[in-house]
Amino acid sequence: VQLQASGGGLVQAGASLRLSCAASGRALRDYAVGWFRQAPGKEREFVVAISWNGVSSHYADSVKGRFTISRDNAKNTVYLQMNSLELEDTAAYYCAAATSYSGRYSSIEGRYDYWGQGTLVTVSS
Numbered sequence: 001v002q003l004q005a006s007g008g009g010l011v012q013a014g015a016s017l018r019l020s021c022a023a024s025g026r027a028l029r030d031y032a033v034g035w036f037r038q039a040p041g042k043e044r045e046f047v048v049a050i051s052w053n054g055v056s057s058h059y060a061d062s063v064k065g066r067f068t069i070s071r072d073n074a075k076n077t078v079y080l081q082m083n084s085l086e087l088e089d090t091a092a093y094y095c096a097a098a099t100s101y102s103g104r105y106s107s108i109e110g111r112y113d114y115w116g117q118g119t120l121v122t123v124s125s
Contacts, residue, residue, distance in 0.1 A: 001026040003116030005095045010122045011085055019080040019119060021095030029053075029073035032101035034112060035080050037091035037121075044094070049106030050078060058106045062088075085123045092118030 007019040021033060034049035048069045050057045057069050066085075071078040078095060096112035105111065 001028065001031065001097055001114050003095050003097060003114055005093060005116045005119040007080075008093060008119035008121045010124060013085060013087055013123055013125055015085055015123075016081070016083045017085065017121060019082065019093055019095075019121075021078040021080075021116060023076045023078075023097070027073070028071070028076045028078065028097070031097035031099060031114075032106070033069075033071065033078040034096050034098065034106055035069065035078075035093060036096060036109065037089075037093045038118070039088075039091040042091075044109070046107035046109075047093070048080065049098075049101065051101035056101060056103065058104055060107070082121070085121075087123050087125060089121060090123045092120050094118045 002025045004022045035047040038044040048059045050069045054071045068081040095116045097114040098112045
């Protein structure tokens with residue numbers, strides 16, 4: 001499966017953005033999907049993951065209450081709604097697909113088989 005992340009941009013602190021992760025090649029419903037991000041000069045970190053059917057999700061503490069993951073399997077797309085953006089949210093955001101959902105272990109990068117290219121989110125003051 002090929003993944004394409006999009007929707008990044010430059011926004012002010014407090015604003016909202018919605019990222020999309022579109023899949024091709026195979027049905028995205030066969031996969032759990034996670035979002036990761038990498039800020040300049042930092043290691044990539046886990047943001048959130050969602051099960052194949054959208055019933056279960058797991059969020060990093062840093063984004064709980066501000067970010068919401070959802071998916072539309074009919075459109076082969078996973079979304080990341082980001083509200084109340086903070087300067088610390090500035091990063092390249094990557095989506096990844098895994099053959100199984102791992103709950104709280106979804107933060108482990110090695111559990112993901114496919115990765116998309118990043119989409120850059122820049123939050124300014």
